[in-house]
Amino acid sequence: MITIIDYGLGNIRAFLNVYEKLRIPVQVARFPAEVENATKLILPGVGSFDYAMNQLNKSRMREVLERRVLDDKIPLMGICVGMQMLADSSDEGHEAGLGWIKGRVRKFDPNLIPFKARLPHMGWNSVMPKTGVGLFSGIGDQARFYFLHSYYFECDSVSHVICKTDYGITYASGINKENLFGIQFHPEKSHLDGVCLLSNFAKL
Numbered sequence: 001m002i003t004i005i006d007y008g009l010g011n012i013r014a015f016l017n018v019y020e021k022l023r024i025p026v027q028v029a030r031f032p033a034e035v036e037n038a039t040k041l042i043l044p045g046v047g048s049f050d051y052a053m054n055q056l057n058k059s060r061m062r063e064v065l066e067r068r069v070l071d072d073k074i075p076l077m078g079i080c081v082g083m084q085m086l087a088d089s090s091d092e093g094h095e096a097g098l099g100w101i102k103g104r105v106r107k108f109d110p111n112l113i114p115f116k117a118r119l120p121h122m123g124w125n126s127v128m129p130k131t132g133v134g135l136f137s138g139i140g141d142q143a144r145f146y147f148l149h150s151y152y153f154e155c156d157s158v159s160h161v162i163c164k165t166d167y168g169i170t171y172a173s174g175i176n177k178e179n180l181f182g183i184q185f186h187p188e189k190s191h192l193d194g195v196c197l198l199s200n201f202a203k204l
Helices: 012-022 049-058 062-071 191-203
Strands: 002-005 026-029 040-043 076-079 103-107 121-129 143-149 151-155 161-167 169-177 180-183
Touching: 002 012, 012 026, 012 191, 040 062, 040 191, 121 169, 143 191, 151 169
Parallel strands: 002 026, 002 040, 040 076, 076 180
Antiparallel strands: 103 151, 121 143, 121 161, 161 169, 169 180
16 A cells, blocks of 8 residues: 655645556555555655654654654655655754665755756756666656755765766765665656656555
8 A cells, every 4th residue: 555644745636646547556644543554655745854854743653654664664755855854964954854864965056056057956857767776667767857956865875876867966866775765856746757656666
């Protein structure tokens, strides 16, 4: 059962629409008990890092998420701010992240970008996946996905990076450590390639 964590942030309806069209069982979790029967978890997120972390903590689902993800090894995919929450901390705020994948969330520095960059990084951009990553099965080497963010995940270990994107600098737009996945872009807004990625996650 694909379970989407609803802690007040994210495009919940869009994810439901995709999985319902794919005829893949899906549910929304708003309470801790609703996480218990999940076989896959999606942690969406929009807005600021601190607000997202505070909302998750207020939801009372963090404890059960940590048990299901860290102990039971249920696959989880964080999306946009949901990916950033997997880090230890963020330049955007003062709250501690989940710390499930070691790294820090950094803000794009326009002074290091060799063209007139706009923040947030908004719109379509290419994603370059590593070879053999199941999440990108059936998706081309230069697939384009929809982005909306001003911060990016800086991994402590490059081995955890599964795809990269260029926006003046080359940064990790996808990460993976064991059963944990994170993607910076929005598959639910990325048409056929996004649908393929969400389907691939359900099959992992």
